[in-house]
Amino acid sequence: MKNTLFLPRLLTALSIAISAMAACAKSAMDQTIWSDRPATDWQQECLPIGNGHLGAMIFGGVSNERIQFNEDSLWIGDETDTGAYQAFGDLYITLKETDPGPKWLRCSSGQMASSERPEQIDMSVDGDVNTKWCVPHGGRPLQWQVKLDQPVVVNQYMLASANDVPARDPKDWHWEGSHDGTTWVLLDQRTEQDPFPKRKHEKAFTFENSTAYRFYRLTLLANNGDPLYQLSEIALNGVSLDATYAIKPATAEAYRRELDIGRAVHTTCYDLRGVTFTREYFASNPADVIVLRLSADKAGCYSGAISLKGAHDGITKAEGNTLSFSGTLSGKYRKPKENYAIRLDYEAQVIVLNQGGRIQATNNTITFEDCDSLVLMLSGDTNYLNRHDKGWTQEHPHQAISQRLANASACSYQDLLQEHIADYHSLFNRLSLQLGQNPASARALDAAERLGAYRGGAHDPELETLIFNYARYLMISCSRPGSLPANLQGLWNQSNEPPWRSDYHSDVNLQMN
Structure with missing residues (x-):
């Protein structure tokens, strides 16, 4: 099938x-x-x-x-x-988000570490190489950004490797400074860096700079092939970073x-x-x-x-x-x-x-x-x-x-x-199907209870109508006059190696699409 x-x-x-x-x-x-x-x-x-x-x-x-x-x-x-x-x-x-305060640390590129593991961005400034910031990059640059209490001249920063997976070590990156968090000045650039020589290893990077900036940003551009980046520590010379900088995003x-x-x-x-x-x-x-x-x-x-x-x-x-x-x-x-x-x-x-x-x-x-x-x-x-x-x-x-x-x-x-x-x-609108309305008891159920009840034989005509309308919606959305016919994954294929090549078949496509 x-x-x-x-x-x-x-x-x-x-x-x-x-x-x-x-x-x-x-x-x-x-x-x-x-x-x-x-x-x-x-x-x-x-x-x-x-x-x-x-x-x-x-x-x-x-x-x-x-x-x-x-x-x-x-x-x-x-x-x-x-x-x-x-x-x-x-x-x-x-x-x-709106600027949350006088000082903060955040991932300004938007990627998020897994909520199931304590590997958030504050782990990068906790002073402990046994913890780490580990986050999927999603094929995009990953940005670590800090706003300091006041402008400081920084001409050296330190990166420390994490406990495992050398392929997650950064290979290419930029280090930048800014007065306002909007306009950035490139201060240091590293390319084709080898993985750290060992795990939990600290390495300092020095560059010329005499300007005091309040914002600093590390943009990781490439690693050694892993879908995740990780670092155990990130430090700036002359700055005492700690977990009080880490902000928790507001909850929607x-x-x-x-x-x-x-x-x-x-x-x-x-x-x-x-x-x-x-x-x-x-x-x-x-x-x-x-x-x-x-x-x-x-x-x-x-x-x-x-x-x-x-x-x-x-x-x-x-x-x-x-x-x-x-x-x-x-x-x-x-x-x-x-x-x-x-x-x-x-x-x-x-x-x-x-x-x-x-x-x-x-x-x-x-x-x-x-x-x-x-x-x-x-x-x-x-x-x-x-x-x-x-x-x-x-x-x-x-x-x-x-x-x-x-x-x-x-x-x-x-x-x-x-x-x-x-x-x-x-x-x-050429077709309308009315199978009846749900009783008040069905409307009061949450989604899992409603579907569970339906599988158990409960009457839910609005769910049946929704499935019917959704099938019509998908057919209208994925094939129109002048376009190509619907195929397996239709217009929503996300893979370059899709199952069954996302192509056309004469056995079950009509029924399944």
């Missing part, structure tokens, strides 16, 4: 996604899937959006949002080998992550430090873009960084208010020693539009400060052409993507949203 993505696991996903109190406006019970916490698992917990051509999985993290996206023609293979559908990339949004309250199947709109909202933050996401078929709006009920609350990472070798560029990457698929992803005859060019672009505040292209990211709201528009494509006589390829997609985003960014957010909903309703 083949492993398709959603319907066989729908009840598992729904166990975290149905009923309870909410900060966001509620939709109909039989057209809403929601959760009270961010997703951590792509297949079991993320909620999808799509327009037939572009698709995305939304994680909904509070301080670190990840949007895994794909496109329907990104494929590697040729007429002699079916190859495999590929992953396109990820869009990351890292949000800064009234968190809700919701997919409104009736409108094909995903919403994430939460309260943090007295501010209500809201994100809306949708994949517009008429505009052929994925749209994300970040807003809040208080002005100037958005500061942070946006990064774009491809799933292959494309290098991200930042220019003005646009992030992009492009590349050409070659055979090495499945055939390391040879190339496929068909080599597709691909590209993705993101435009960032801000209301209030300021944005800036910096180090292949776009940073934003004190913005009232942000609208991001994402699109991607390949040069695939469904013509054998043309060699299956056409012109590079750059111009088409640029024009698509230019057209979309000329419209207001509300106009794009209304156009998207009207287009979706033209398909979804």
Whole structure:
């Protein structure tokens, strides 16, 4: 039996996604899937959006949002080998919290250590090489940042290795200083560093500097191949760092992550430090873009960084208010020693539009400060052409993507949203199924109790209707006129080595998709 993505696991996903109190406006019970916490698992917990051509999985993290996206023609293979559908990339949004006090220490790039182990960032300044800061980098630079009580001249820092796994030792990094935590000066740079000669080993790095900075930052760019970074200690000469610097991020309250199947709109909202933050996401078929709006009920609350990472070798560029990457698929992803005859060019672009505040292209990211709201528009494509006589390829997609985003960014957010909903309703509203309403006792159950009761034979017609509507939503989202047909993982494949190549089969695809 083949492993398709959603319907066989729908009840598992729904166990975290149905009923309870909410900060966001509620939709109909039989057209809403929601959760009270961010997703951590792509297949079991993320909620999808799509327009037939572009698709995305939304994680909904509070301080670190990840949007895994794909496109329907990104494929590697040729007429002699079916190859495999590929992953396109990820869009990351890292949000800064309001400055919490006169001094602090935090991971400013947003990655988080596992909550199940005492290996948080404060372990890097506790003076004990038997503890450590250990955190997954997620394929992105990892930043350790400190704000001191007052400006201090630092011209030497110390790093200490942890207790195990030399591959987690930093290999490339930058050391920077700043007066305000926004504009940074490169003070020291190290590349191609060997792992520490032994575990729990301290090593000092000296550089020239005569300027007193209040902020210092260590940016780890590469290690020796492990998905985790770790250090037991980080110290600055002339500064007494200790655990009192480590701040605990504020806890988001009234968190809700919701997919409104009736409108094909995903919403994430939460309260943090007295501010209500809201994100809306949708994949517009008429505009052929994925749209994300970040807003809040208080002005100037958005500061942070946006990064774009491809799933292959494309290098991200930042220019003005646009992030992009492009590349050409070659055979090495499945055939390391040879190339496929068909080599597709691909590209993705993101435009960032801000209301209030300021944005800036910096180090292949776009940073934003004190913005009232942000609208991001994402699109991607390949040069695939469904013509054998043309060699299956056409012109590079750059111009088409640029024009698509230019057209979309000329419209207001509300106009794009209304156009998207009207287009979706033209398909979804052709059919309505009413199986009845739940009794009050069923509505009072939490998700686990409700699904358990249903498995035990309890009557829950709104759950049955929701599953039916979700299947229709997925079909509309992953295949439209002019796009390619739905395949195994559809538009939401995140792997370059997907099960069964994420391709087409005639045995069970129709029933399972």
